[in-house]
Amino acid sequence: MKTLLLMALAAAVVTAATPSFDEILGDRPYTGERPMASACRMRYAGATDAESLHSYNVRHYRLDINLPMTNRSYVAHTGITIKSEVPSLAACSLHFVNLACDSVKRSGVPLSFTTPTGLLAVTLDSPLPQNDSTVLDIFYHRESTAAERGYFFARPPTITHAYAMTCTPPKDCRYWMPCWDEPFDKPERGVMLNITVPDTFQVCANGLLDSVTTGSGRRTYWWSHPYPIATYLINFAASRFASWQHDLIQPNGDTAPSIYFMWPADSAVSVSTFGRIPGIFDFYSDTTMFGPYPFEKYGQVPGYYSFPWGAMENQTLTMIHTSWLRNGDDNGMAHEMSHMWWGDMVTCVDFANVWLNEGFATWAECLYNGHMNGRPSFNSYIAGKAGTYFGQHRTRDFPLYNPPPADIYKYEVIYCKGSWILRMLQFVEADTAWENPGIFFQALRAYGDSFRYGTASTEDFQRINEQFHGQDLDWFFNEWVYDRGYPKYTIAWNKQPLGDSWLVSATLAQHNDTNSARLFHMPYPIRFNCGSESTLVVFHPQDTVAVDTFVLAAEPISLTPDPDNWVLDSSHVTSGIEETPSAEVRAPNGGPTIARGVLFLRDCPRTGTVPKAALLDVAGRKVLDLHAGPNDISRLAPGVYFVRQASGVERQASGVTKVVLAD
Ligand SMILES: [Zn+2]
Numbered sequence: 001m002k003t004l005l006l007m008a009l010a011a012a013v014v015t016a017a018t019p020s021f022d023e024i025l026g027d028r029p030y031t032g033e034r035p036m037a038s039a040c041r042m043r044y045a046g047a048t049d050a051e052s053l054h055s056y057n058v059r060h061y062r063l064d065i066n067l068p069m070t071n072r073s074y075v076a077h078t079g080i081t082i083k084s085e086v087p088s089l090a091a092c093s094l095h096f097v098n099l100a101c102d103s104v105k106r107s108g109v110p111l112s113f114t115t116p117t118g119l120l121a122v123t124l125d126s127p128l129p130q131n132d133s134t135v136l137d138i139f140y141h142r143e144s145t146a147a148e149r150g151y152f153f154a155r156p157p158t159i160t161h162a163y164a165m166t167c168t169p170p171k172d173c174r175y176w177m178p179c180w181d182e183p184f185d186k187p188e189r190g191v192m193l194n195i196t197v198p199d200t201f202q203v204c205a206n207g208l209l210d211s212v213t214t215g216s217g218r219r220t221y222w223w224s225h226p227y228p229i230a231t232y233l234i235n236f237a238a239s240r241f242a243s244w245q246h247d248l249i250q251p252n253g254d255t256a257p258s259i260y261f262m263w264p265a266d267s268a269v270s271v272s273t274f275g276r277i278p279g280i281f282d283f284y285s286d287t288t289m290f291g292p293y294p295f296e297k298y299g300q301v302p303g304y305y306s307f308p309w310g311a312m313e314n315q316t317l318t319m320i321h322t323s324w325l326r327n328g329d330d331n332g333m334a335h336e337m338s339h340m341w342w343g344d345m346v347t348c349v350d351f352a353n354v355w356l357n358e359g360f361a362t363w364a365e366c367l368y369n370g371h372m373n374g375r376p377s378f379n380s381y382i383a384g385k386a387g388t389y390f391g392q393h394r395t396r397d398f399p400l401y402n403p404p405p406a407d408i409y410k411y412e413v414i415y416c417k418g419s420w421i422l423r424m425l426q427f428v429e430a431d432t433a434w435e436n437p438g439i440f441f442q443a444l445r446a447y448g449d450s451f452r453y454g455t456a457s458t459e460d461f462q463r464i465n466e467q468f469h470g471q472d473l474d475w476f477f478n479e480w481v482y483d484r485g486y487p488k489y490t491i492a493w494n495k496q497p498l499g500d501s502w503l504v505s506a507t508l509a510q511h512n513d514t515n516s517a518r519l520f521h522m523p524y525p526i527r528f529n530c531g532s533e534s535t536l537v538v539f540h541p542q543d544t545v546a547v548d549t550f551v552l553a554a555e556p557i558s559l560t561p562d563p564d565n566w567v568l569d570s571s572h573v574t575s576g577i578e579e580t581p582s583a584e585v586r587a588p589n590g591g592p593t594i595a596r597g598v599l600f601l602r603d604c605p606r607t608g609t610v611p612k613a614a615l616l617d618v619a620g621r622k623v624l625d626l627h628a629g630p631n632d633i634s635r636l637a638p639g640v641y642f643v644r645q646a647s648g649v650e651r652q653a654s655g656v657t658k659v660v661l662a663d
Pocket of ligand 1: 313
């Protein structure tokens, strides 16, 4: 049962205090540690913690921040629990930018510190033995003139209500709190965010709200999240919020709240926008899909000011663009929720492996689209991701692994090509039944279990897939993840009678771009259409030209490359008839497709009403103007023709494609 109820942010009066550096650490009205819901880690052979290699390990962050909500300044304290990873830890450095440190203490004893560029370097009063833990209390402030990065603030008349928020991917947490700002050092006991604001404002943050204390016109919201969390996923927002929540039902019947925050005027529209969240949750948390939701709560809050993304998957509190709130974006919201498993529960160990976050979430978004709208919609939707990647490939491409630093969030490559890696692994592992998850999903859940609440690398993901697949996958990851590009196939085939059967010879040749791997060993499915019958064959290329023969029971009339769209490729048939399974599926490649006397053109730029595409004969003479969509070519004589397409929005140059019309 899913419930919808309006929730008021309760305020329990506990203390009255005027915040200052010394007093900001109020007594926490908190009853004790909240255990993690499901901290079990089912380990698979070879699974290891990809943990911090620096001299200490962060165990917990406690933040106490006092926001005036009138300008960009604040005063704050961060208590960082660290454990020594070396025999004698005498000093430690934290990431710390655009902030001013006022003092550092350990058990009340002032420590000396310096602030070299980008860092806060602290000298301990006595060395910390290996494996011992201590708390460093850092008191600091942010000037109202500090550049907006990491922390953002605006007030009327710029926006309707004063709004403060953090948004920090990939490494901007250091701009609003001292921290060790690398994804590989998650504080295993999580984070506490104690945010004080004027009592007309409300605050949301990671985890659950333990309590609210008030006094002197101020109110402190005590949020805590006792789960490991990468620093770039720590988040809060403060404004004048209304709030309501759903109960999300775990597969075992347990519930977790999904809490939504928005300006009061957006309450009504939010009910329909967020109304689909439980359905997304049910799809992903199914035990045959990703498995139970890994955290104690979910939620969403709009980034009302300066939000630079479509959305950001802050742990248990996704921040979305206001356009999503007001117009809805189910695919986007599915993408973000899937990050709770892939990105938040299992985080890329570093940003060389960021495709493990974004490729996974983009693929999950495609799955949800197909779940809601059916297989044709899925095919079209994920083909759109392929088309987006192809457009980028034409101008500049790079491997998914270790992208250039400025390109770690390059949508066309990291997200779109990344999503296809999972699609193709499903095919390689023969997990191909529509909406009937099999061995690939078993491997995926094992990956989740092995690195639950930790971090993982591409090698980790490959190793677990090899364990389930039972075969080496070096070739797959080398060609698709560590190298660039995609295969461009040309297919030729012919047939001849063989007794009461037909002998078919087919050639699959790769003419890959110079910015692609020379050879992809990817298995490639081809369907021969024989009247009402069809036969699917799979090529296993060992070289750039693969030749094979097949004996078919019925006469093949046409050939369909990759009919279920499992491979990120472009293909065209140079001899024999090609029939495409669906114009939508093939169209993102941008080229024409031909079936039964119809030439289908997905995109056809126009000048006014004049189409800018044409069919030419071998002498270069125009025989037909072409327009977007189906073009009747049934009256043309068999032979070789060329489709000429002029530059369009996404095409940098005119393209000419050879087509063959058979008898
Ligand atoms: Zn994402």
